[in-house]
Amino acid sequence: MAIRIRKLRKRMDGLELYRDLSFTAKTGKITAIFGPNGSGKSTLFNILAGVMKPDGGAYAIEPFDQRRFSYLFQNYRETLLPWRTNRANITLPLESQRLDKHEIQDRVTTLQQQLDLQLPLDGYPYELSGGQQQMLAFFRTLITNPNTLLIDEPFSALDYQNWLHFCNILQAYHLAKKPTTLIITHNIEEAAYLAEEIIVFSDKPTRVLGIVKNPLSYPRTVNTLKSAAFHDIKRQVLELFHGKAEA
Amino acid sequence: MRKIYTFLGPLGFVLIWWLIAAFNLADSFFFPGPKETLIALVNLLGGDLVKDILATLSRTMQSFALATIIGVPLGLLLGKAENAYRSIEFIIDFFRSTPATALFPLFLLVFGIADASKIAAATFGGLLIILFNTAYGVINSKKIRILAARLAGASRWQIFRWIVFWESLPQTFVGLRNAISLTLTIVVVTEMFVGTNVGIGRRIIDFQVVFNIPAMYAAIIAAGMMGYLLNYCLRAIEQRLVHWKQ
Numbered sequence: 001m002a003i004r005i006r007k008l009r010k011r012m013d014g015l016e017l018y019r020d021l022s023f024t025a026k027t028g029k030i031t032a033i034f035g036p037n038g039s040g041k042s043t044l045f046n047i048l049a050g051v052m053k054p055d056g057g058a059y060a061i062e063p064f065d066q067r068r069f070s071y072l073f074q075n076y077r078e079t080l081l082p083w084r085t086n087r088a089n090i091t092l093p094l095e096s097q098r099l100d101k102h103e104i105q106d107r108v109t110t111l112q113q114q115l116d117l118q119l120p121l122d123g124y125p126y127e128l129s130g131g132q133q134q135m136l137a138f139f140r141t142l143i144t145n146p147n148t149l150l151i152d153e154p155f156s157a158l159d160y161q162n163w164l165h166f167c168n169i170l171q172a173y174h175l176a177k178k179p180t181t182l183i184i185t186h187n188i189e190e191a192a193y194l195a196e197e198i199i200v201f202s203d204k205p206t207r208v209l210g211i212v213k214n215p216l217s218y219p220r221t222v223n224t225l226k227s228a229a230f231h232d233i234k235r236q237v238l239e240l241f242h243g244k245a246e247a
Numbered sequence: 248m249r250k251i252y253t254f255l256g257p258l259g260f261v262l263i264w265w266l267i268a269a270f271n272l273a274d275s276f277f278f279p280g281p282k283e284t285l286i287a288l289v290n291l292l293g294g295d296l297v298k299d300i301l302a303t304l305s306r307t308m309q310s311f312a313l314a315t316i317i318g319v320p321l322g323l324l325l326g327k328a329e330n331a332y333r334s335i336e337f338i339i340d341f342f343r344s345t346p347a348t349a350l351f352p353l354f355l356l357v358f359g360i361a362d363a364s365k366i367a368a369a370t371f372g373g374l375l376i377i378l379f380n381t382a383y384g385v386i387n388s389k390k391i392r393i394l395a396a397r398l399a400g401a402s403r404w405q406i407f408r409w410i411v412f413w414e415s416l417p418q419t420f421v422g423l424r425n426a427i428s429l430t431l432t433i434v435v436v437t438e439m440f441v442g443t444n445v446g447i448g449r450r451i452i453d454f455q456v457v458f459n460i461p462a463m464y465a466a467i468i469a470a471g472m473m474g475y476l477l478n479y480c481l482r483a484i485e486q487r488l489v490h491w492k493q
Contacts, residue, residue, distance in 0.1 A: 049398055071398050079395035082491035083413040092409065093399035126491050144399070 002027045003048065003148070003182055008057035010043060016205040017043055020057070023199050023208050027062075028178040030170075032191035034237055035201025041184040042074060045150050048182075061148055061180075067097055070146035074153045076137040080125040086136055087121040093144045111143055114176065115169050131162045138166065142173055151183040155190065164222070167193055175218055192233045193220055200240040210240040279461040288465035295450075296469060302445040303434055304473065306362060310369035310430040317370075318377030318426075319419060325378070326385025326415065327407070339379050347372030347429075348436050360442035369433040373426035380422025384415025417492050420485045427477050435470060447473070 003025040010017045017040035025031035033041055046052040048059060049071050061069070070093075073079055080089050087108065094104045111117070117139055125133055134157070141149070155166045171194065174181060185191050191198045198212040214233050216224055224230055261281050267273050268280025279287075325332040351368045358364035388411060396406050438448030447470045454463035486493060 051394065051398075066400055069398075071395075073391065073395060075391065076395075078389065079392050081392065081410065081413065083416075083489075084409075092396065092401070096396070096399055096401040096405050124491060140399075 002062060003031075003180055004058075004060045004062070005044075006058045008044075008047070008059060009055045010040065010047070010052075011055055012040075012043065018204075018206040021206060021208070022057075023211070025180060025182045025199075026197070027180050029196045030174055030181040030183060030194050032195035032198045033182065033184045033201060034186065034188060034191045034198055034241070035206065036203055037186065039201045039203060039206045041201065042152055045071065045152050045182075045184065048150060063147075065147065068144055068147045070141040070144060070149050072138065072141045072149070072151045072154055074156075076141075076154070077130065077133045080133060080137055082124060082126050085122055085124060086119055086128070089125060089136060090121075090140045090143050093140065097144070107143060107145075111139065115139070115142070115172060131158060134158065135166070138169070145177065147177075147179045149179045149181040149183075151181065153184055153186065156185075156187065163190070168219075170194065171219055188234050188237055189225070191237065192230060193225065198233070198237055200237055212236045212240065276458075277460060279464060283461045284464045284468065287461035288468060291462060291465050291469070296447075296466065299445050299447045299450045299466075300469060300473060302443070303431075303438065303447040303470075306365055306434045306438075306446070307369065307427070307431045307473075307477070310366045310434065311373055311427050313366070313370045314373035314377055314426055314430065315423065318374045318422070319381050322378045322381025322419070322422075323385055323407075323412065323415065326382040327411065329386055332382050332386070336379075339375055342371075343375045343379065347433050351433075351437055351440065355441070362443070364442070365434055365437040368437055369430040372433050373430040376426045376429060377419070377422040380425070381415055381419045384418030385411055387418070388414035417489050420481070420489060424478060424481050424485075427481055428474060431470075431474050431477060 005024070006022050008018055008021040021044075033044075035041055043052060047054050048061065049069075081092070084092070090108060091104050094107060099107075108121070117135065119128070119132060119136060119139075125136060128136065134155075138154070151170075154170075155163045158166060167190065170181075173179075183191075183194060192214060196214055198214060200209040200212065201207075202209050212233060216227075216229055216233070264281050268275060268278065268282075325335070347368050350371065351364070354364040354367045354371075358367050392410050392414065393406055396410055401409065434446070435448035435451075438446035439452045443449055447466060451463055451466045451470070454460070454466060
């Protein structure tokens, strides 16, 4: 019951992305992958989503349910459809599952209340600010009530205030629904704030340098960000990343 | 304030025209002034020319409708099957570069000298433009939207209806607007040629033959107004449908 990667191998453009990459993201937990750019993190997600094929090794998402699998792209704003209203953008995954209109409406209302989303649902995406567009796309990935969430550098373009807001929404959803969440980030603060386990990736060919356990209790708040224990987690990640001597 | 600039050009144009006529800078027989032309236009619009305009309009709309009904679905389909499109791209490009009017004699042989051959020639010209613009709209669509919808569990048909069609729509309208101008052009030219007694092209030739020059100019202006209005209507529809590109 988890996302399992076993001895995954993949070459791209003649470069070895990973050789025998293995790790597990536990069910119902948030796991962060922290690593340098170009370590094949996004490719890993594309493989998990079935968009790309690995050269070897095995991977599994258990239990897998296409309808409750959500993938938040790095450039997820671009996946919004400008010819659909904001509401119709959110409900697209539900429409494709052929749910009836009332059920779809109920789901939107419920999630809206749960996450305190304030967006003009009858407007169009191009009328929204960049941050609101990201919020809309984020909302769409949560509407299917996913039990598996892949999130690829989600909040990298946001200012600090919005970043914290997004993190807290993700956290709230997580606490309510306990999906298995795998989140790619190159923001060490984000990894330490959200995740229960932080997997640190090396440069190419990518391998796991180590795993940092993060026992800080949820819900985490601004006070968590200020705490000594939080900084200790960040230090552990940096030590793995740079080697003990440098850090 | 901006509005003033919009009218400045046309006013200047008419002014230069009037000056040339008033000071006899050109032979007034071949180059009547704006006043004579306007009087001729008003007279014609109160009489026979309406029938000609309606006839030309009817032929143009029939051609345009046919070209759209065939061209848009075919373009969407070919855009999806990119390899199929590549394999016939040369044929489309070749016939698109061939003036449809050059094929008119052939259409006369096949469809006879009545309206059918005119409509066939205009449809042919418009069809190719609509077809390749629509196909390009599909080919150049953002793959990430389709990918996101696929991951959300959308079927191929749903992706086609919800994304591909809309994504290609701005480019489709580029084709439609070009096509309506072209179909009008082809209809007017073929009317000048043979096989009809009504139509704005026919009327222009008739006035020219009898040297009724002001009336000829008036008919030309009427044809221009038709073209402009057709484009304007299409633009209005486009602005409603493609609201996100404004």
